[in-house]
Amino acid sequence: MKEPEYVPSLTKSDLIDNLSRNQGHLAYKDVELAVKSLIEMMSNALSNGERIEIRGFGSFSLHYRPPRTGRNPKSGDKVDLPGKYVPHFKPGKELRDRANGHN
Numbered sequence: 001m002k003e004p005e006y007v008p009s010l011t012k013s014d015l016i017d018n019l020s021r022n023q024g025h026l027a028y029k030d031v032e033l034a035v036k037s038l039i040e041m042m043s044n045a046l047s048n049g050e051r052i053e054i055r056g057f058g059s060f061s062l063h064y065r066p067p068r069t070g071r072n073p074k075s076g077d078k079v080d081l082p083g084k085y086v087p088h089f090k091p092g093k094e095l096r097d098r099a100n101g102h103n
Helices: 012-022 028-047 093-099
Strands: 052-054 058-065 068-071 078-081 084-091
Touching: 012 028, 028 052, 028 058, 084 093
Parallel strands: none
Antiparallel strands: 052 058, 058 084, 068 078
16 A cells, blocks of 8 residues: 655645635635634534534544543553544545545
Protein backbone atom coordinates (compact mmCIF):
# COMPACT_ATOMS: atom_id res chain seq x y z
CA MET A 1 0.00 0.00 0.00
CA LYS A 2 1.46 3.38 -0.94
CA GLU A 3 1.89 6.15 1.61
CA PRO A 4 -0.66 8.97 1.41
CA GLU A 5 0.76 12.20 0.05
CA TYR A 6 0.60 15.50 1.93
CA VAL A 7 -2.59 17.32 1.03
CA PRO A 8 -2.97 20.99 1.95
CA SER A 9 -5.91 22.03 4.12
CA LEU A 10 -8.95 23.84 2.78
CA THR A 11 -9.50 26.69 5.25
CA LYS A 12 -12.70 28.60 5.92
CA SER A 13 -11.25 31.53 3.93
CA ASP A 14 -10.45 29.21 1.00
CA LEU A 15 -13.99 27.84 1.11
CA ILE A 16 -15.46 31.36 1.05
CA ASP A 17 -13.15 32.40 -1.81
CA ASN A 18 -14.02 29.30 -3.88
CA LEU A 19 -17.76 29.67 -3.31
CA SER A 20 -17.62 33.36 -4.15
CA ARG A 21 -15.78 32.66 -7.42
CA ASN A 22 -18.15 29.82 -8.37
CA GLN A 23 -21.26 31.84 -7.49
CA GLY A 24 -20.42 35.09 -9.28
CA HIS A 25 -23.96 36.41 -8.85
CA LEU A 26 -23.44 36.53 -5.05
CA ALA A 27 -21.43 39.25 -3.34
CA TYR A 28 -18.33 38.08 -1.45
CA LYS A 29 -19.75 39.49 1.81
CA ASP A 30 -22.97 37.50 1.32
CA VAL A 31 -21.05 34.26 0.78
CA GLU A 32 -18.88 35.04 3.82
CA LEU A 33 -21.96 35.69 5.96
CA ALA A 34 -23.65 32.49 4.74
CA VAL A 35 -20.61 30.30 5.53
CA LYS A 36 -20.09 31.88 8.95
CA SER A 37 -23.81 31.57 9.74
CA LEU A 38 -23.84 27.91 8.72
CA ILE A 39 -20.84 27.13 10.93
CA GLU A 40 -22.41 29.03 13.84
CA MET A 41 -25.73 27.17 13.45
CA MET A 42 -23.96 23.80 13.32
CA SER A 43 -21.84 24.67 16.38
CA ASN A 44 -24.92 25.73 18.34
CA ALA A 45 -26.81 22.57 17.38
CA LEU A 46 -23.94 20.34 18.52
CA SER A 47 -23.54 22.36 21.74
CA ASN A 48 -27.23 21.67 22.44
CA GLY A 49 -26.73 17.93 21.95
CA GLU A 50 -28.41 17.81 18.54
CA ARG A 51 -27.26 15.55 15.72
CA ILE A 52 -26.66 17.10 12.30
CA GLU A 53 -27.22 15.01 9.18
CA ILE A 54 -26.32 16.13 5.66
CA ARG A 55 -27.45 13.31 3.37
CA GLY A 56 -24.70 11.98 1.12
CA PHE A 57 -22.06 13.91 3.05
CA GLY A 58 -22.25 12.66 6.62
CA SER A 59 -23.45 13.32 10.14
CA PHE A 60 -22.06 15.22 13.09
CA SER A 61 -22.78 14.29 16.69
CA LEU A 62 -21.21 14.35 20.14
CA HIS A 63 -19.65 11.24 21.66
CA TYR A 64 -19.04 10.93 25.39
CA ARG A 65 -15.54 10.06 26.55
CA PRO A 66 -15.68 8.67 30.11
CA PRO A 67 -13.25 9.81 32.82
CA ARG A 68 -9.86 8.14 32.68
CA THR A 69 -6.42 8.23 34.17
CA GLY A 70 -3.79 9.82 31.96
CA ARG A 71 -0.13 10.65 32.40
CA ASN A 72 1.68 13.96 32.50
CA PRO A 73 4.12 13.66 29.55
CA LYS A 74 6.86 15.63 31.33
CA SER A 75 6.79 14.05 34.78
CA GLY A 76 5.06 10.75 34.11
CA ASP A 77 2.70 11.40 37.05
CA LYS A 78 -0.82 10.02 36.88
CA VAL A 79 -3.51 12.61 36.17
CA ASP A 80 -7.26 12.09 36.54
CA LEU A 81 -8.99 13.35 33.40
CA PRO A 82 -12.71 14.19 33.59
CA GLY A 83 -15.33 12.81 31.23
CA LYS A 84 -16.17 15.02 28.27
CA TYR A 85 -18.10 15.24 25.04
CA VAL A 86 -16.16 15.40 21.78
CA PRO A 87 -17.43 16.17 18.27
CA HIS A 88 -17.67 13.14 15.98
CA PHE A 89 -18.10 13.01 12.20
CA LYS A 90 -19.37 9.93 10.38
CA PRO A 91 -19.01 10.20 6.60
CA GLY A 92 -21.96 9.23 4.40
CA LYS A 93 -21.78 6.53 1.74
CA GLU A 94 -21.39 9.00 -1.15
CA LEU A 95 -18.47 10.75 0.57
CA ARG A 96 -16.81 7.43 1.44
CA ASP A 97 -17.16 6.28 -2.18
CA ARG A 98 -15.71 9.54 -3.55
CA ALA A 99 -12.82 9.41 -1.07
CA ASN A 100 -11.99 5.93 -2.36
CA GLY A 101 -12.12 6.98 -6.02
CA HIS A 102 -15.54 5.52 -6.82
CA ASN A 103 -17.07 8.66 -8.33
